[in-house]
Amino acid sequence: MSEIKKIATRESYGNALVELGETYSDLIVLDADLAAATKTGIFKKAYPARHIDCGIAECNMMGVAAGLSITGKVPFASTFAMFAAGRAYEQVRNSIGYPHLNVKIAATHAGISVGEDGATHQCNEDIGLMRSIPGMVVINPVDDIETKAAIKAAYHYNGPVYIRLGRLVTPIINNSKSYHFTLGKGVLLREGNDLTVISTGLCVAPALAAAKELAEKKNIQVRVINIHTIKPLDEELVLKAAAETGKIITVEEHSVIGGLGSAVSDLLSEKLPTQVLKIGIQDCFGESGPAVDLLHKYGLDQEGIYKAIIGNL
Structure with missing residues (x-):
């Protein structure tokens, strides 16, 4: 391979x-x-x-x-x-x-x-x-x-x-020949009806990997959405996922205050109240260290996302 x-x-x-x-x-x-x-x-x-x-x-x-x-x-x-x-x-x-x-x-x-x-x-x-x-x-x-x-x-x-x-x-997770970018439109990367993971930037790849691992080990089918444009947010895609899966987990390499998780929560609280778990930097500063080790410590790698999903089913 x-x-x-x-x-x-x-x-x-x-x-x-x-x-x-x-x-x-x-x-x-x-x-x-x-x-x-x-x-x-x-x-x-x-x-x-x-x-x-x-x-x-x-x-x-x-x-x-x-x-x-x-x-x-x-x-x-x-x-x-x-x-x-x-x-x-x-x-x-x-x-x-x-x-x-x-x-x-x-x-x-x-x-x-x-x-x-x-x-x-x-x-x-x-x-x-x-x-x-x-x-x-x-x-x-x-x-x-x-x-x-x-x-x-x-x-x-x-x-x-x-x-x-x-x-x-x-x-690189996208295919250069088939990929189409539209401002304000998210990308559905993986189908699933047990819950939805909405991610952005660096955290999308490990979210996808965690979803695949959950399907293989636990038969849990996780829908994965890539939100590349956080503002304007793709409201239609987020609301559809919330309505069909019932639970939302957001994952971002950003504070859980003000970022993707907040944007998603703002939308859902107004138009379709839904349980939301926000994975990200939990109201704290970072620290010095190798990037991969920091992502692991703060739960933003495949292992951390996998565990967070298991703990919130």
Whole structure:
């Protein structure tokens, strides 16, 4: 059996920018002195005249991106999630969100999978911060194929978009020939009627693996949904799953406060009250350590998801 190919979504981002840059000359990439880490350096090498290094000045970078968008350019502003959503929140809110400008914010190194950089750099609050901004689209792609499609969709969408990307390599679960990305539409990955697992980003692959293990060992049929666009949420898909399976478990590499679990719970509490278990970072900070070990400790790997499902049937 061949090994599953893995690639970090931040690298997919860099490659997607180059592909788009070949066709669209209005695409401009900004970075805050992290081009090697965010992989915008790939674009810089191909199109140096359209790459702007704003230095370690993330707040200023958001203002520059806002100004470029007013001139008709389509700027992608890139830095770590901790700096894009955290340090520059005010500028994103007031300079990009409030005037609803056509700026794309690509935030890499999100979540605890940043690993050894530790709690100060492990942004587990960014989805909550960004989805609270009126009109902001929030995307958290699962793999290389979905990331490239998401970057393309973000470019063609007229308005502010926040794209969450990771440092850790992740398995490719989608088929490049058949995959279709639509903003605001989730993807049903596995059928099942015993309960539904709704996941996003890095946690989708282990959720799928846990569902397969449950089917093989316990004959428990778990429906698995990938929500790549957290805002706007695919309400139709979530409500259908809740109605047909009765129980929902959300899994995300983010705080259980404000993220995917909160978005799903907000919807269901209003339109179809349903039991929801939220798996994620449980109102705590992360810590320094290897990314894989941290995901295991916080219950976000296949074993942790499997145990959580068994414990909540």
